Amino acid sequence: MVRLPLGKTPTDIFSYLLKEDRVTKRKYTQKEPNIECVALVIGGSDTTSSTLATAIYYLLTHPDKFARLKGEIDSHDGPLDHSHLAKFDYLNAVIKEGLRLLLPVxxxxxxxxxxxxxxxxxxxxxxxxxxxxxxxxxxxxxxxxxxxxxxxxxxx
Structure with missing residues (x-):
């Protein structure tokens, strides 16, 4: 595995996969970080798409709830970035209820x-x-x- 120089020491998942294991005191083989990367990509993307699909399904089968969510979003004047979306109570309730009903994992x-x-x-x-x-x-x-x-x- 080749790591591009960034001019500083990064602290991310690769920082740990490229070091010696704290418990066993052995370094990972070339293959082990690659396997971990596959699990991380699947865990970080498939779960998100499954959660979104569940929320969309429930909203489309419950038009009244879709209208309420649309109203909450339409009433916002400004960018729809993470800092704003995190404050949308009904949007967050829809996501949490979707996760409760149908977990992605x-x-x-x-x-x-x-x-x-x-x-x-x-x-x-x-x-x-x-x-x-x-x-x-x-x-x-x-x-x-x-x-x-x-x-x-x-x-x-």
């Missing part, structure tokens, strides 16, 4: 290790030192936490 498990003595969860004993988890999708569609778990309601 389904493997988002919340993992925890059981205590050494084990634990009982709703009457079921789980031995100690076992990695357990629950999927984000299941939590985000659970009627105990969401009154209408499968409905697109960015207003809530």
């Amino acid at each position: 389904r493997s988002g498990m919340m993992h925890r290790m059981t205590p050494p003595e084990g634990i009982t969860v709703e009457g079921t004993y789980i031995p100690g030192n076992v990695n357990i988890g629950i999927g984000s999708y299941e939590v985000q569609h659970d009627p105990r936490y969401w009154a209408q778990p499968d409905e697109f309601i960015p207003e809530k």
Whole structure:
């Protein structure tokens, strides 16, 4: 891997991939940073496009919510850059609700290790030192936490 000189030491993902690993004290092979780059590109682009596709789908199937979002954006006088878009409450609610309903990555498990003595969860004993988890999708569609778990309601 060739790194173009920038006149200063950059601090980005490559800074870490080109150094010795802190834990194992070994340097990455030529192939390992390349593999990491593929994962970074996919993770940084596919998730964004999936999130946008989900938001657009829900807005097109809910014209009233689309109109409300359009009104929020149309009322803004000035550039639509990140500093302004971050302040659009309804836009951010639409994005968050889309993410709640349909995560771009389904493997988002919340993992925890059981205590050494084990634990009982709703009457079921789980031995100690076992990695357990629950999927984000299941939590985000659970009627105990969401009154209408499968409905697109960015207003809530």
